[in-house]
Amino acid sequence: MNAGHEFSAVRAALPQWVEESRKLTSRGNVASYIPELAKSPASALGIHLLNGQGEHLTAGECGLPFTMQSISKVFTLILALMDHGEATVFSKVGKEPTGDDFNSMLKLELVEPGIPFNPLINAGAIAVSSLIKGDGPEEKSARVLSFFRELAANDKLDYDEAVYRSENETGHMNRSLAYFLKENEVLDGCVEEVLQVYFRHCSIRVTCGDLSRMALVLAFDGQDTLTGKTLIPRRFVQIAKTFMTTCGMYNASGEFAISVGLPAKSGVSGGILTLVPGRYGIGVIGPALNRKGNSVAGVDLLEKLSGRFDWSLF
Numbered sequence: 605m606n607a608g609h610e611f612s613a614v615r616a617a618l619p620q621w622v623e624e625s626r627k628l629t630s631r632g633n634v635a636s637y638i639p640e641l642a643k644s645p646a647s648a649l650g651i652h653l654l655n656g657q658g659e660h661l662t663a664g665e666c667g668l669p670f671t672m673q674s675i676s677k678v679f680t681l682i683l684a685l686m687d688h689g690e691a692t693v694f695s696k697v698g699k700e701p702t703g704d705d706f707n708s709m710l711k712l713e714l715v716e717p718g719i720p721f722n723p724l725i726n727a728g729a730i731a732v733s734s735l736i737k738g739d740g741p742e743e744k745s746a747r748v749l750s751f752f753r754e755l756a757a758n759d760k761l762d763y764d765e766a767v768y769r770s771e772n773e774t775g776h777m778n779r780s781l782a783y784f785l786k787e788n789e790v791l792d793g794c795v796e797e798v799l800q801v802y803f804r805h806c807s808i809r810v811t812c813g814d815l816s817r818m819a820l821v822l823a824f825d826g827q828d829t830l831t832g833k834t835l836i837p838r839r840f841v842q843i844a845k846t847f848m849t850t851c852g853m854y855n856a857s858g859e860f861a862i863s864v865g866l867p868a869k870s871g872v873s874g875g876i877l878t879l880v881p882g883r884y885g886i887g888v889i890g891p892a893l894n895r896k897g898n899s900v901a902g903v904d905l906l907e908k909l910s911g912r913f914d915w916s917l918f
C-alpha cells in the first residue's frame with residue numbers, strides 16, 4: 605500500500621477501532637500508587653498519529669492532558685548520552701531487560717557491580733537522572749524541560765505540580781532504590797536532589813500530539829522533519845529505539861514485540877509513545893492499565909493498527 609493510501613485507510617479505520625478498543629478499558633485499572641493518578645478518566649482512549657510532512661490523524665480523547673511518567677525516561681537517557689557519551693552512561697546503567705516489575709529492587713542485589721539492568725526501569729532512570737548536567741536540581745530539571753519542549757515543538761510543556769507533589773510525597777519505593785544505588789556508588793551527589801530531577805521529569809504534562817511529535821523525531825533518526833533541524837545524534841536515537849524495543853513496555857516487552865513489533869515506551873499514566881520508522885510518530889493515551897502496567901486499550905489499538913497495516917519491524 606503506498607503512503608497516501610495507507611494514511612487514508614488509517615483515517616477511515618481509526619474512529620471505529622478506538623471505540624472497539626475502548627471496551628477493553630473496563631478490564632484495566634488506573635494507577636493509584638501515585639494518588640493523584642487515580643483521578644484519571646478510566647474509560648478514556650485517544651490517539652494522535654503524525655507523518656513526516658506534518659499531516660496528522662486523531663481519534664478519541666486525543667486532547668486529554670496526562671503526565672509522561674516512564675515515557676520521559678527515553679528522553680532523559682538521550683540527554684544524558686548527549687551530555688556524557690556512551691562510555692560514562694553505560695558505566696552507571698546496563699543494557700539488558702530484567703523480566704521484573706519496573707520498580708523492582710530484586711536484581712540490584714543479585715549482580716556485580718550493582719548497577720541497574722537498563723535505563724528504562726526506575727532504578728536505571730534514577731541513575732540516568734543523576735547524570736543530567738546542570739548546577740543543582742533546578743538547573744538540571746530546566747535543561748530536561750527545555751529539551752522536551754524542543755522535541756515536542758511546544759514551548760508550553762510544563763510540570764503537573766499536583767502529580768509531582770503526589771509522587772514526591774509517596775515515592776517510598778523510588779527513594780529506597782535511590783538510596784540503594786547511592787550505597788553502591790552508582791549515584792553521585794545528594795539522593796533527594798536526584799529524586800527531585802527524576803520526579804520532575806516524570807511529571808511533565810503532555811497530550812498525544814506532543815508525544816507524536818517527540819516520536820516523529822525518533823522515527824526520522826533524530827531529525828525534526830518539520831523544521832529541518834537535527835535534534836538528536838542518530839547513534840543515540842538508535843540506542844533509545846533499541847531499549848524501547850527490548851524494555852519499553854516493562855516486562856511485557858517481548859509480548860508487545862510479537863503482537864505490535866514497534867519501538868514503544870509506556871508510562872503508568874496510560875500513555876504510550878511509539879513510532880513507525882521513517883513514517884509516523886504516534887502518541888496514545890488510555891489510563892486503564894493491564895496487570896503489567898501498560899494501557900490495556902492502547903496496546904489493543906496498536907495491535908489492530910500494526911496488524912492491519914503490517915507495521916511490525918520483524
Ligand SMILES: NC(=O)CC[C@H](N)C(=O)O
Nearest residue numbers: 673674706726806871872
Ligand atoms: N512506570 C512508570 O511510569 C513509573 C514512573 C513513575 N514516576 C514511578 O517512578 O513510579
